[in-house]
Amino acid sequence: MQSCSSAVCILILLFNTFTIVHESFDPPVKVNLHDSATLPCSERCSGSARWTVFSKRSDTLAECDQTSCRSVKEGYQMIHDQYLKGDLSLTITDADFSKKGWYTCDCDGKDVCDVQLQIESLNNPVQIKPTESLVLTLDVSDPVEVIYNSTDAANRSSGQICTVDGPSLQCTPEYTQRVSAALELRGMKPSDSGVYIIKDKRSDEIIRTYTVIVQGDPPDLDRGNGAAVPVWIFVLVVFVLVSVIVVLTVVIRQLKH
Structure with missing residues (x-):
């Protein structure tokens, strides 16, 4: 049998070993x-x-x-x-x-x-209004990265925006002030629409995908006094005013007599 050089023999051995392990x-x-x-x-x-x-x-x-x-x-x-x-x-x-x-x-x-x-990775379709928050769920304790791919025609940005490793959260400058430790992205706007991917950094597997659409009017607020007055308070005020008027009318009539 023809002998082989050391390098060739090692390569053959490694190939056979890999084949055996792979087939098992x-x-x-x-x-x-x-x-x-x-x-x-x-x-x-x-x-x-x-x-x-x-x-x-x-x-x-x-x-x-x-x-x-x-x-x-x-x-x-x-x-x-x-x-x-x-x-x-x-x-x-x-x-x-x-x-x-x-x-x-x-x-x-x-x-x-x-x-x-x-x-299997999870796909979550999400539709929210402007100014609302997007909460991204972490399903693993391993280090993960958050990847964003925009679907806004005017915003073609994409790539990694945050990494999470236990209590450590690091985000790009654009997102540092908007993302909390619980991966809550605050103040969403239409240009934030897109696909948010949670990927396990160690296994390089996609854990969860969020397909986000930000559209609609912002939540209604009373610009002058904050939240709108409940109906029952308005009814109570009217009832009290009517009662006071009735009492005053009776007292005035008695005084005239």
């Missing part, structure tokens, strides 16, 4: 937020099978043996009848963004399945 991964499981998710794994296991998060291998979520199955953490479960038939699938009862990522199933310490859980 199942396709990602995609579900909507708060739906139930099943991570598939078909493998006969005569010993103990358990699921863990790929990055926390010592933290067991659920496990089965020949006798029974048990949920170590709430919200994760395996079914014993399926386990006996070679179905080691893991069910996540309430999938949210904190649960997305890679999961591993092992049988007696040997990895048999690696499955990625993905949460």
Whole structure:
């Protein structure tokens, strides 16, 4: 057999390793937020099978043996009848963004399945009036960025406007005074119409999208005295005035007599 150079052999080894690892991964499981998710794994296991998060291998979520199955953490479960038939699938009862990522199933310490859980991004259409506030929801604790793409014909701006990392909020100068720590964008105007994207910086996944239209008249205000006077106060004032007039009329007639 013809020998290969060190560099070529290393490349071949890396390619074969990548191919083996890649083929061992199942396709990602995609579900909507708060739906139930099943991570598939078909493998006969005569010993103990358990699921863990790929990055926390010592933290067991659920496990089965020949006798029974048990949920170590709430919200994760395996079914014993399926386990006996070679179905080691893991069910996540309430999938949210904190649960997305890679999961591993092992049988007696040997990895048999690696499955990625993905949460479908959310699209929120929003229609608000000028001067009202736009509140953007953060669904993850990981660092995120807020990206804005304008749909206003006169305003073609787009790009990152803010980043959030825990309690830290950083925005471009244009938005620094308008955005609060809760990601509330105050004083919306028609030129703010557009698409606002919340993206996870670590996974580069879009978490939530807001399609915003700002139109209509600003909220009505009494320019002189603030809020309009309630009807019941007006009726009460009229009643008091009429009562005073009646009393005065009676007193004047009595004085004349």
